[in-house]
Amino acid sequence: MIQTENLTKRFGDVLAVDDLSLTVDEGEVFGFLGPNGAGKTTTVRMLTCLIGPTSGSAVVNGHVVGRENTAIRRTVGILTETPGMYDSLSAEYNLELYARLYEVGDPKAAVEKYLRMLGLWERRAEDVGTFSKGMRQKLAIARALLHEPRILFLDEPTSALDPESALLIRDFVSGLRKQGRTIVLCTHNLDEADRLCDRIGVFKSRLLVVDTPARLRSQLFGRKVVFHLRGAAKPFVDSVRALPFSQEVRAVDNKLVLTLDDPEAHNPDLVRALVGVGADIQFVGELRRSLEDVYLQLVRSS
Amino acid sequence: MNKIQAIVRKEWAQVYRNRLVLLSIVFMPLLFTAIPLIILYTTRDMGSGTAGATEVPPQFAQICSADMVGAECFQYYMVSAFMLMFMMTPLIIPVNIAAFSIVGEKTTRSLEPLLATPITTVELLAAKNLAATIPAVLATWLGFGLFLVGALLITTSNRLVSALLNPMWLVAVLVVGPLLAILSVNFSMMVSSRVNDPRVAEQLSALVILPLLALFFGQISGFIVVNQRVVLLMAAVLLLLDSGLIWLAVRLFERETILTRWR
Ligand SMILES: Nc1ncnc2c1ncn2[C@@H]1O[C@H](COP(=O)(O)OP(=O)(O)OP(=O)(O)O)[C@@H](O)[C@H]1O
Numbered sequence: 001m002i003q004t005e006n007l008t009k010r011f012g013d014v015l016a017v018d019d020l021s022l023t024v025d026e027g028e029v030f031g032f033l034g035p036n037g038a039g040k041t042t043t044v045r046m047l048t049c050l051i052g053p054t055s056g057s058a059v060v061n062g063h064v065v066g067r068e069n070t071a072i073r074r075t076v077g078i079l080t081e082t083p084g085m086y087d088s089l090s091a092e093y094n095l096e097l098y099a100r101l102y103e104v105g106d107p108k109a110a111v112e113k114y115l116r117m118l119g120l121w122e123r124r125a126e127d128v129g130t131f132s133k134g135m136r137q138k139l140a141i142a143r144a145l146l147h148e149p150r151i152l153f154l155d156e157p158t159s160a161l162d163p164e165s166a167l168l169i170r171d172f173v174s175g176l177r178k179q180g181r182t183i184v185l186c187t188h189n190l191d192e193a194d195r196l197c198d199r200i201g202v203f204k205s206r207l208l209v210v211d212t213p214a215r216l217r218s219q220l221f222g223r224k225v226v227f228h229l230r231g232a233a234k235p236f237v238d239s240v241r242a243l244p245f246s247q248e249v250r251a252v253d254n255k256l257v258l259t260l261d262d263p264e265a266h267n268p269d270l271v272r273a274l275v276g277v278g279a280d281i282q283f284v285g286e287l288r289r290s291l292e293d294v295y296l297q298l299v300r301s302s
Numbered sequence: 303m304n305k306i307q308a309i310v311r312k313e314w315a316q317v318y319r320n321r322l323v324l325l326s327i328v329f330m331p332l333l334f335t336a337i338p339l340i341i342l343y344t345t346r347d348m349g350s351g352t353a354g355a356t357e358v359p360p361q362f363a364q365i366c367s368a369d370m371v372g373a374e375c376f377q378y379y380m381v382s383a384f385m386l387m388f389m390m391t392p393l394i395i396p397v398n399i400a401a402f403s404i405v406g407e408k409t410t411r412s413l414e415p416l417l418a419t420p421i422t423t424v425e426l427l428a429a430k431n432l433a434a435t436i437p438a439v440l441a442t443w444l445g446f447g448l449f450l451v452g453a454l455l456i457t458t459s460n461r462l463v464s465a466l467l468n469p470m471w472l473v474a475v476l477v478v479g480p481l482l483a484i485l486s487v488n489f490s491m492m493v494s495s496r497v498n499d500p501r502v503a504e505q506l507s508a509l510v511i512l513p514l515l516a517l518f519f520g521q522i523s524g525f526i527v528v529n530q531r532v533v534l535l536m537a538a539v540l541l542l543l544d545s546g547l548i549w550l551a552v553r554l555f556e557r558e559t560i561l562t563r564w565r
């Protein structure tokens with residue numbers, strides 16, 4: 001759905017996006033993760049033809065950025081960083097205007113559909129100026145969907161929202177994902193990225209890494225498994241080290257912590273081996289690394 | 303076409319909800335219609351005196367037709383001076399609307415989602431142009447209509463009325479007026495796509511009235527005589543200026559620059 005090749009954007013001396021080559025597949029939710037000023041918004045703006053790349057190229061939905069901009073604008077939806085609604089006009093008016101600008105066949109029907117879907121139908125006649133941040137954000141998401149775009153760009157959809165509104169929007173996005181839309185999601189919220197995205201690109205001017213959230217975690221740190229034993233764990237370290245698949249093994253009090261490539265495959269053997277040498281196993285668990293650890297390590301080391 | 307219409311309607315809906323802008327649109331033509339009527343009213347008793355055209359100062363006589371008597375000529379002279387003021391209506395109204403229309407979009411951050419839609423630059427500018435030009439032209443024509451009706455009621459001099467209805471003023475109001483409005487709109491658009499503060503945009507755009515003010519004081523002081531030739535010349539010059547400005551406004555409306563320059 002989206003292919004970029006060496007996409008680069010400079011603002012004067014500032015290199016905002018450097019040599020970005022990336023593919024986002026159809027139906028995928030792709031997370032763009034990066035610190036402030038990483039160039040997420042700049043990338044989204046390039047892919048939605050709001051600004052032109054300094055060099056490199058991009059194809060969105062089969063259309064070349066810079067050459068078929070109007071065609072691209074027709075088929076993508078964008079939730080901009082700031083909602084940018086007309087405050088003195090009603091929610092309904094705002095959406096109807098955009099439905100017309102996006103050449104929607106039946107503007108009123110589309111507006112009603114999305115206002116209802118986002119729980120704003122009852123407040124449709126009120127000026128957007130009286131809306132809370134969460135309501136504006138919902139309205140802006142509705143606006144991005146009116147023309148049923150195949151690709152949706154969401155630039156920080158839940159920042160500045162309270163946990164409840166954020167959850168509502170996250171649920172809404174998972175709903176969209178089930179409809180098979182391609183979604184590019186910029187976020188600082190690692191938990192959100194972890195839950196919503198099929199793949200995540202960690203980005204800081206350059207693309208640092210792209211992978212699924214689970215693999216990102218395990219690639220960087222390996223996966224760790226903890227065995228809680230009755231009694232000290234130390235005596236069992238050597239026999240566990242002797243197993244072909246075990247990598248790093250440590251004993252802390254009654255806990256045995258080891259790194260494995262594939263815990264699902266190796267845990268049963270491990271349990272058997274430990275029982276065989278007389279260990280009393282109380283619990284087995286995985287020591288999960290949060291995506292936050294991954295992210296911080298990546299961003300700091302870049 | 304549909305898109306242009308949608309934006310024009312939106313602009314009007316916004317203006318309609320903005321008291322200040324609305325007031326400036328309504329107030330201006332009313333004021334400029336009232337002033338010459340008041341002049342006619344207060345001078346009506348100088349009436350059909352016996353003084354001949356020979357007695358009026360030479361700059362008066364220059365613009366009066368030969369058969370006008372002194373008082374009529376004086377009235378006509380004053381009124382035509384204020385007719386120039388009246389021509390400020392199509393210049394000033396669009397400044398209020400147009401300065402808001404680009405800078406306003408910038409300050410509310412609504413320009414980005416707008417530019418993300420499939421609307422073309424020409425469509426967008428056409429919509430902004432129409433949204434500001436149409437009310438200005440209508441207000442001008444309406445104001446002139448009101449003035450004519452008022453003048454007919456107040457003055458008893460047919461010669462004065464026919465002098466006011468002469469082709470020169472009709473060309474001024476019907477042709478020069480809209481051309482002035484277009485000039486003003488595109489000038490404001492150019493300014494407001496380059497600055498970030500609506501007030502600055504408005505003040506800078508208000509500079510378009512300077513040439514007209516110069517003409518006004520030129521005529522008051524007898525330095526310039528506004529006659530048919532001057533009006534036709536104005537129309538011709540404005541036509542050229544407008545074409546140039548529209549071309550320039552489209553060229554200068556770089557979507558990316560406008561979007562990224564504001565902070
Ligand atoms: N219009 C602009 N003019 C000059 N520099 C800009 C402009 N827009 C962005 N930049 C610079 O480009 C870099 C990337 O900015 P961008 O807004 O894309 O980051 P971001 O990842 O979206 O950040 P945030 O998480 O804060 O939204 C920053 O260094 C920023 O200062």
Ligand SMILES: [Mg+2]
Pocket residue numbers: 040041042081155
């Ligand atoms: Mg951003």
